[in-house]
Amino acid sequence: MNSFSDLLSGRPLVAILRGVPVARALEISTAVWDSGLGVVEVPIQTPEAVEVLRELASRGEPVGAGTVRTPEQVAVAAEAGAVFTVAPGLDLDVVRASHDAGLPHLPGVATASEVHHALRAGCEWLKAFPATSLGPGWLREMSGPFPEARFVATGGVGAHNARDYLAAGAGALGVGGAVTRAGGLAELLAVLRDG
Template sequence: MNTFDELLAGRPLVAILRGVPAERAVAIAAAVWDSGIGVVEVPIQTPDAVDCLRAVAVAAAARGALVGAGTVITAEQVTVAADAGAVFTVAPGLDPDVVAASHAAGMPHLPGVATPTEVQHALKAGCGWLKAFPATSLGPRWLRELRGPFPEARFVATGGIGPDNAGDFLAAGAAALGVGGTVTRPGGLEALLAVLRP
């Protein structure tokens, strides 16, 4: 099983393609992959979204690129994600059954956390990378303070991230950023990459 240490090494962007038609999702995903600093997540809340994940996964396989499934909140969805070609799973919250199912399927899981208790339980469940969600509600200071008692945790700040605040979350210690709306708007990805590129 790949780990997020490997999947996100040198890639501070997780581009979230929620509700995007498959053809456009493939085009956005290609731009993210071409940047060299991102991976792609397709949330799978609807049958159309699963079809979109499958299309992006085919494009990813042809390029040696990476795509995961987002909003995976049941063990059954883990199976759907794996069958559609995902190589990792992401959730808005922490569910030990989903963590176990994802790991059993050979995929690392990125659970959502918003409290010290959730961070502690996620680490105990074998998740070293955690989705700080909703990031803008938690704020950069939350990340900075949680890194004190949990220095081993790697946070992907997700929710309301864009070019204007990405640097604040990175400066606070985020290892990566999960970005949805910005990357799907015209010109948004380019503006974000300008901030994220070294």
């Protein structure tokens, strides 16, 4: 099983392709992969999205399944070729199913208790969600009691605030709308390249 530390080493972007048709998903994914700055996540809430995941996974680059909320969805993700799973919240059954399938899992957390339980369940990287509601200060505050936790700030993140979350300690950024709108990915990649 790869770890998120391996997957995200030098790649501070998790590009989230929710509801993106396959041709556009390939275009965005190729730009993300070619930049060397990120991996791709496809939320698998529809059969069409599973097919997008399958097509992207066939390219041999890091792609994961998002909005994985049940053990059954973990099985779908694994069968489609995902190399990791992501969830909006913390469900220990989903964590276990992902790890059993050899897939690192990125659970959503928004409280100290959720961070604590996710770490105890073997998740080293956690999705700080929704990031804009939590704010960069939340990441700084969580690093005190949980210095081992690595966070992917997700939800409302884009070129306009990426530096704030990285400066607050985010190891990576989960970005959806900002990477799928025209010009958004280029703006974000420019910020990430500049550090």
